[in-house]
Amino acid sequence: MRWRYGTVEGIRGGWNGCQELTVNTEARQGEDALQVKALAYTKLVGQAQVGDRLLLNCNAIAKGLGTGGYAMVVANVDRLPADPENVGHIVKARYTPMQAMTLAVDEDDSPYREAVESCDSLDGMPVVVADLHSALAPILAGITATRPGTRVAYIMTDGGSLPSWFSKSLDQLSDWIEVVITAGQCFGGELEATNVHNALIAAKVVSEADIAIVAQGPGNLGTGTRWGFSGTAAGEAINAAAVLSGRPVASLRISEGDARERHQGISHHSMTAYGKVALAGADVPVPAELPKEWEAKIRAQLAQLPQRHRQIQINTDGLVEEMEKLPVRLSTMGRGLDRDRGYFVAAAAAGRHAAHLLNG
Structure with missing residues (x-):
C-alpha cells in the first residue's frame, strides 16, 4: 500500500x-x-x-x-460515517482492511432464502456470458432491439472491480437493467449472492428476469499468458448456467482494432474460456457481419471450437443503430464503435440471440 x-x-x-x-x-x-x-x-x-x-x-x-x-x-479521518443498520452476515472483500458486511440472498436472514434454496432449475433461461464489462451495453442493445421490454438481470463477477459502484455504465444503464446482482467477492448490487450459481437463481426467482448477463466488473486482469487472465471465469459461468438448466450463450470477444496479435480476430480469451474452461455446451452467436480483414482468421478460429458448442449465425441488421441509442459511451480498451465495430457487433449479436430464444 x-x-x-x-x-x-x-x-x-x-x-x-x-x-x-x-x-x-x-x-x-x-x-x-x-x-x-x-x-x-x-x-x-x-x-x-x-x-x-x-x-x-x-x-x-x-x-x-x-x-x-x-x-x-x-x-x-475527521468525520467517520454512521454505522450501517440491518446489514447481513456475509463478508465481501474478506479479510482485507475494507471488508464489507452484506445481506446475501442465500443467507439465513434473507427474505429470499427460502425461494433461492427451493429453486433447482433455471428452466431454460438464457444466460449471456461475456469476458469484459464493456460487452454489457451492446448485449443490452441487442436484446432491446430484438425484444423490447425484456427483463434483464446483470450478474457481476469478481474478476475486475469488486464494488459495482465503480461502474459508471451501471448507473447510466439503470433503466435498461432490472437488477444488478453482485456475486462472489464483489458487492454493491441491489442483490448480493455468495457465488454465480445462487446469483443466477436469484435472477430467476427474486427479480423474475427473462435473461441474465454474466460478466466481470470494470478492470479486466490479463498477463498475456495462455491462462493468466480473469476472463477464464466466463467459461466457469457457462458451466454454472448449464448445470442449473439454463441456456448458456457465449458472447465472442472479436476485435478488428486491437494491435495485440493474441486479441485479433477472436481473442484468445474467448478461445480459452469457451474452448477449454467451458465443459458444457453453449450457443455461440456468430455475427453475419464480420470484419472483412479478419473474416478468414475468424472462420478458422471458429472451426477450432469444440463441437459441443452450437454456432449460430445472427443477422446484425439494426444493431449498430440500437447501440447508438445507448445512454453510455461505447468503449473497449479505449476504442469506440468507430475503431472496433466488430467487438460491439459481436456482443450485440449475443444479446439478439438470447432474445430470439425467448421468442421461441
Whole structure:
C-alpha cells in the first residue's frame, strides 16, 4: 500500500455510490505534495466535503493505471460515517482492511432464502456470458432491439472491480437493467449472492428476469499468458448456467482494432474460456457481419471450437443503430464503435440471440 494523507480541494462530481474528488496530498518521504483525482465509495466512507482530511491508497497513482487510476479514499479521518443498520452476515472483500458486511440472498436472514434454496432449475433461461464489462451495453442493445421490454438481470463477477459502484455504465444503464446482482467477492448490487450459481437463481426467482448477463466488473486482469487472465471465469459461468438448466450463450470477444496479435480476430480469451474452461455446451452467436480483414482468421478460429458448442449465425441488421441509442459511451480498451465495430457487433449479436430464444 502507498498510504497518503490528503485534504479535499474540490468535489468533481459523482454517480450512484461514488464521489469523485480533487485532493491535495501531503508530502511524504521526500516526495512532493500532489494534486490527485480521488474516488470515494460513499456507502463505505461517507460523503466528503471540501476541507476534509482523508486517508488515501495511492497505488494506482504511482503505477499510472488506466481504468482504476484514482487515489482511493480509505477513510475520512475527521468525520467517520454512521454505522450501517440491518446489514447481513456475509463478508465481501474478506479479510482485507475494507471488508464489507452484506445481506446475501442465500443467507439465513434473507427474505429470499427460502425461494433461492427451493429453486433447482433455471428452466431454460438464457444466460449471456461475456469476458469484459464493456460487452454489457451492446448485449443490452441487442436484446432491446430484438425484444423490447425484456427483463434483464446483470450478474457481476469478481474478476475486475469488486464494488459495482465503480461502474459508471451501471448507473447510466439503470433503466435498461432490472437488477444488478453482485456475486462472489464483489458487492454493491441491489442483490448480493455468495457465488454465480445462487446469483443466477436469484435472477430467476427474486427479480423474475427473462435473461441474465454474466460478466466481470470494470478492470479486466490479463498477463498475456495462455491462462493468466480473469476472463477464464466466463467459461466457469457457462458451466454454472448449464448445470442449473439454463441456456448458456457465449458472447465472442472479436476485435478488428486491437494491435495485440493474441486479441485479433477472436481473442484468445474467448478461445480459452469457451474452448477449454467451458465443459458444457453453449450457443455461440456468430455475427453475419464480420470484419472483412479478419473474416478468414475468424472462420478458422471458429472451426477450432469444440463441437459441443452450437454456432449460430445472427443477422446484425439494426444493431449498430440500437447501440447508438445507448445512454453510455461505447468503449473497449479505449476504442469506440468507430475503431472496433466488430467487438460491439459481436456482443450485440449475443444479446439478439438470447432474445430470439425467448421468442421461441
